[in-house]
Amino acid sequence: MGYISDTLKQRRHRAAVLVSAATHDTTIRLAQLQQLNTKQQGLMLGPSEQMTASLNRYRDYLGHEYAWLVIDCREQLHADAIAACCGTLQAGGLLVLLLPEQPSPFALRLLDHAACFAEIQQQPANESTWHAIGEACQQLSRVTPNNVAPEALKQQQQIVEQLLGSQSPQLLIADRGRGKSATLGLAAKQWLASHHGELLITAPHPSAIAQVKRYVGANHERLRFRPWDKLLQQSPAANSPLIIDEAAAIPLPQLRRLCQHYQPLWLATTVAGYEGCGRGFVVHFEQWLRQRYPQLGYCQLQQPLRWAADDPLERWLWSALLLQQPSATATSSGIDERYHDCHASELDDSLLAQAFDLLLQGHYQSSPNDLKLLLDDPQQRLLLASENGQITGVVWYSQEGPLSAELAVAVQRGQRRPAGNLIPQAVGYYLQQQWALRHRCWRIVRIVVTTAQRRQGLGSQLLQQLRQQAQQQRIDWLATSYGYTQPLSRFWLNNHYQTIRISQRLDKSSGRPACFAAQALSTELQPPLATLVTYQQQQQRWREQQLSTTDVAQFAPPLLDIIDALYDAFINAYIGFNDAQFALFCQHQRGLICLPQTLHRAIDEAQLAQRLQQPSRASALAYLRQHLNLLKN
Structure with a gap:
């Protein structure tokens, strides 16, 4: 039983083996696979120490390419990690997916849709399965992937020319494996060769731009990564050019501010839901971009670079995870009521x-x-x-x-x-x-x-x-x-x-x-919910500096009960300062405590140390709680 064949490599297809009912010796088997990974040709994600990293760290590896991939989902079926990391798998590569021993409806869906593809196999966790997996991973570690299809390279070059030839911002859309990072890198390389100074690039994670820099070449030091939140905190130089990668994983209000503060050259993103980004992003953000930039350019990489257009692994993922829009004419007789x-x-x-x-x-x-x-x-x-x-x-x-x-x-x-x-x-x-x-x-x-x-x-x-x-x-x-x-x-x-x-x-x-x-x-529940509504309204008035001592004196007993509960929770260190400061102010106005004047208005907990002249936030909280406890006692 072999999972890698000459036909698979020639067609630039990828395969998968779904291992169900993993046995107690799986940990040993995974350790043996890791021993084969001396050149880091493979990526192993899961909860055990034999793995490259935990599932929750999968984003750190999205800027790389691998010949084989092992995802251990026996304890936690992480659909986002499966979808995203399969985008790092090269043509001819192998996914090994370990499923929970007791399959859930989602796991059964993965298995049911796998039955439609000969290259996606379901196997028990026995000796022959692990032997075949080991042989395949060892073989793949020595293989160089086939060349990219000419039509995909042609499309990429056309889009690079479009990115460089326009004076207006360009929105680049692509699914995984289409060469989005390479396209940005090639365009950035030519832009840096014809311009002086730096070119800024931002993304949700630094690893997202590793592939971009790889294609920039000698000028890669002038392509400077900055986290998007740091960019918003600093004052940009006039018309600072900026590339935004994986834009859909950045909150929309912050994306808009980035476009207002900087000169966006290219905004690129994945839209198939791989990294927590719905298709709604394209609708809402493109709408706003077109209002701000009427000449906005739009380009989409459709041909995959890392694998063939009819790759069975991608087709299985899109089918099982519903990443492709259903037909507009698709109907069902399953619903006959409104x-x-x-x-x-x-x-x-x-x-x-x-x-x-x-x-x-x-x-x-x-x-x-x-x-x-x-x-x-x-x-x-x-x-x-x-x-x-x-x-x-x-x-x-x-x-x-x-x-x-x-x-x-x-x-x-x-x-x-x-x-x-x-x-x-x-x-x-x-x-x-x-x-x-x-x-x-x-x-x-x-x-x-x-x-x-x-x-x-x-x-x-x-x-x-x-x-x-x-x-x-x-x-x-x-x-x-x-x-x-x-x-x-x-x-x-x-x-x-x-x-x-x-x-x-x-x-x-x-x-x-x-x-x-x-x-x-x-x-x-009508009275307690009505009291919470009143509490929120009064707290908002306080934040807007419209609440007086007289107002607090007229608070009804149910409202005072909430204030007392939040005050007690704060001095007992159950809740933080941000959630308690309105209650603290009210207790001061009632004459029950003496709150420092600097804390009478709404502030963020990060400012607390400065207001109380303490060396750290933790010491400021301890000082304030001690002060309030002394007053209470």
Whole structure:
């Protein structure tokens, strides 16, 4: 049994072996494979020390190319890592994917779609399988990949000429393996040869530009990488030219600021969801770019450079992970009603593809891990709206709470933060509301409708349908979280979701403050939720310096209970300063503590040490807590 053949190499195809029910001696087998990797021709990702790195570090290796790839997903099926790292695999290469012993719906999907390709094999973890894998990896470590197809090189050269020949910014779109980094590098090489000074380049991770620099050649020192957040903190020289790579993995507001502060030459990105970037990025960002730069250029690398256009590994990934847009005419007889509530694993392939494509288009940073979560987590549900067999709207919601009494206490004290139950944990911890951890909540993860249905009321109709279902199942409250904007806030307010918290930290995906909104369904939760709404409103007034001592004196007892709980949580080191400073101010205004004058206005915790004249943030927090504890005692 061999996984590498002359035919595979000649066709510039890649193969995969999916190893199920991995046995106890797998660790030994992996160590043996690592011993073969003396020239680092292979990449091994997984939880054990025999691997090159852990799965969560996969982004560090995206700027490289490998002859073989081992991904150990027995403990954690990481769809993003699988999709992204397969883009580093050369033509003729081999993927070895270790799957969990008990296959989940997502793992079964990988296996089912693999059955359509002779080059994607499923094998048991026995002696013959490991022997064949070892032989293949040893053979691949000595192989030089075949030359690139001429048509792919021709397309690349045409795009390099387009990048260099325009005075307006150029947006370069490509899927993995199309030579995006090489194209940028070749263009940068010629630009540096004809210009003086430096050329800045930024990306979400330094490793993303390793391949770009490789193609720049002698002038690579003049191509200077700067993290995008550092670029926004410094004052640029006039018209500083800038390349932005993997643009879709940078929050949109920050991308816009980069374009405003610098002179963007080329903006390049992957759009197939490999790195947490949905197709919605292209729609939203290109729209903004065309308004700012009417002469914006657009180019797309379609022919793969690293493998053949009909590569079976890529076709398997695109099929299994739903990375390709479904046909516009695809229909299904699976839905015959206006609204349909289900788990993703219950949908046929056509309906699942339609639903997930909507989520990819509607949300800025969707990824293959979202598909895995929808298929594998029984708490994730979909509410679909359809018309004539076509899905027109999707609500993705998560069933959350209640938590056990013991876990609820640990969450409130900041000692535990288990996966899931995002809204109950956020309200229970940041606002110290234990009731939130004891009741059933449905969290709206995402809501999206087709372009044709926007501003037609379908989103609100879906929310009303979800509310009816929740009431029938005696759910206590509904909630959501989103990156705050005024239009989004109006949408949720119009649908009776009141703002209960706006974080002062910016969400890493949207670049905006995370906003939490909710509505009570049970009569029991109406008073505490109304109090949280009032607390958020008063806190906002304080941030805007519109709150007086008289106002605080008139706070109702339920509001004072929240303030007392947050104050106690801070002095006991359960919560941080950012989440407690309004409560501290209120306690000062009530005459219960004496807060230094420098802390009467909203500041960031990073400024605390300077305000209290302490050497570090930790010492400033310790000093403040000690001061408050002395006053309390």
